[in-house]
Amino acid sequence: MEYKDVPTKADVERIAAFRQPGCVSIYLPTGTTPPEADRARIELKNHLASAVRALEALEVPRARIQAVHAEAERILDDRDFWRYQSRSLAVFLDGELAETFRLPNRLGTSCEVADRFYVKPLLRALTFPQTxxxxxxxxxxxxxxxxxxxxxxxxxxxxxxxxxxxxxxxxxxxxxxxxxxxxxxxxxxxxxxxxxxxxxxxxxxxxxxxxxxxxxxxxxxxxxxxxxxxxxxxxxxxxxxxxxxxxxxxxxxxxxxxxxxxxxxAGKVAELRETYESRIASGTALVDLSDIARAATFGAVESLIIDIDRRVPGSVDETTGAITLAPEDEPGDYGVVDEILRRALGSKAKVYALRADDVPGGGAAAAAVRFPV
Missing domain, CATH: 3.30.420 (Nucleotidyltransferase; domain 5)
Known part of the structure; x- marks a missing residue:
């Protein structure tokens, strides 16, 4: 079992690249005191039960479900691990991969099951590690x-x-x-x-x-x-x-x-906004989500800014990058922004997770591009 405090960009790229049925992503707030750690441990156990039910509903092979459960139980039973926590905990399980990250940022609780991991919440710690x-x-x-x-x-x-x-x-x-x-x-x-x-x-x-x-x-x-x-x-x-x-x-x-x-x-955010505004004016940065999705699909995104809190329900076509919006999130669907993020990471783009007011153009994302698509 591998425990890390803050993910590196290479960690996020590697986790984002996984594609197979039965990927479980769990996020939950924790704390540094024993009572907070105990509450987080109970919450993780409840999330695990939900994940197992979701895996069964998706007809994931029984052996893989048992492997996911066994890996989670090892985390739950590791008393040394629970003794040292930060503000939030991220857990990734798929029966073969089992990784945790103790994050310095306060995140909400969620349990997601799909054919890929939900990585967007990790990006805030990567953008502003506070160490x-x-x-x-x-x-x-x-x-x-x-x-x-x-x-x-x-x-x-x-x-x-x-x-x-x-x-x-x-x-x-x-x-x-x-x-x-x-x-x-x-x-x-x-x-x-x-x-x-x-x-x-x-x-x-x-x-x-x-x-x-x-x-x-x-x-x-x-x-x-x-x-x-x-x-x-x-x-x-x-x-x-x-x-x-x-x-x-x-x-x-x-x-x-x-x-x-x-x-x-704060200075880095201001500098980033200034750079993006200049590139938007010159046509080498995009703010329209459809344009960004297409650029990410073809490996054209050089750097990407996302609104860490915003989800845009829908999907992105695997080959063309065309967006299909949906009225609400579907089970196992992380939405347009997270899929753009996953594709941008796959082409080694720099990614910044910011709050809504700091995203150039005022949308869910902005992207500087290497070449026009």
């Missing part, structure tokens, strides 16, 4: 914190991390230090700080090289400028938590970092 690394950097201390949406910040133990400037440059208590351990004198101070920052970067490199999370710096000048100038930091957030981080607790740094992330994401 980050915080580097609290001062002359006399350094700490790395991991920020997640619902848990207290966790200190990350980094092998080889110097504890302060003096340790990084090999100073002793009788070599240029005052009784309280602070380096004295301005001459050479920035050189020592640079050596300190370089030592920190060497220690952080193995961790940051494999991380996809934003890096938020908490520091005061001149360490801010020295850190920024000391090397490449592709995931370093422009905004800094200013001031001496030694004056802030881990929780205070986490609160400040969440504000930084909110402003970072």
């Amino acid at each position: 980050a690394l915080i580097l609290a950097l001062a002359g006399n201390s350094v700490r790395l914190l991991h920020l997640t949406p619902d848990r207290p910040p966790e200190r990350v133990d980094v092998p080889g991390m110097p504890k302060d400037v003096a340790a990084a440059v090999g100073l002793t208590s009788v070599s240029g230090r005052s009784p309280d351990g602070r380096i004295q004198g301005s001459e050479g101070q920035k050189v020592r700080m640079l050596e300190y920052v370089q030592a920190i970067e060497r220690a952080l490199h193995p961790l940051l090289a494999n991380s996809t999370e934003p890096l938020i710096l908490a520091a005061a000048e001149p360490l801010v400028g020295i850190f920024r100038g000391a090397g490449e930091h592709p995931r370093l957030v422009p905004e800094v938590i200013a001031g001496n981080p030694e004056d802030k607790t881990d929780e205070e740094l986490a609160t400040a970092a969440r504000g930084v992330l909110d402003r970072l994401y």
Whole structure:
């Protein structure tokens, strides 16, 4: 059994590509306290019973139904898993695949059974993961914190991390230090700080090289400028938590970092809207759902913005991309937007799940295209 906290784009693409009878997609709100986890566990058990009935109604082979039930029971019985939850839980089962994702976003409850998985709710966590690394950097201390949406910040133990400037440059208590351990004198101070920052970067490199999370710096000048100038930091957030981080607790740094992330994401949304509006004006972006469905069918979608909350009942023709609208959702039919999303993911398009007010054109979706269709 594979448990993940936040899906990667590759995870979503892989799950969206499954096509066979008996795919079960379950979403439910959870929480970080034991009573919340117990309620979520009971809700998942109820969803499982509904899924089994739906699978039987669809005449899915009995062996596959039993395999789905067995996989779900393993999740229900895993006490360690239920001990650590986030805001929502996504479960995907088909008798061969069994995956869960503990999501930082608050999602509604649903149980869907069809010939494919329901992936649209996953996209919000992928668009705005609400996780980050915080580097609290001062002359006399350094700490790395991991920020997640619902848990207290966790200190990350980094092998080889110097504890302060003096340790990084090999100073002793009788070599240029005052009784309280602070380096004295301005001459050479920035050189020592640079050596300190370089030592920190060497220690952080193995961790940051494999991380996809934003890096938020908490520091005061001149360490801010020295850190920024000391090397490449592709995931370093422009905004800094200013001031001496030694004056802030881990929780205070986490609160400040969440504000930084909110402003970072708001800026990204504004930039995305501006880019799309320009492309719509030039004819290289689409807002009509019929045009977007056709472009997605032929692999022309370069990036896609969807309204995370809106469902458009209907279907999309497998070969032409033509839309057939329906008055309401049919059992096993996830609608037009989710099918457009699935096809766009299949052609490696970038996908953004936003709220209605942020979707360019005001419709259910907008798409930038690689070529006209």
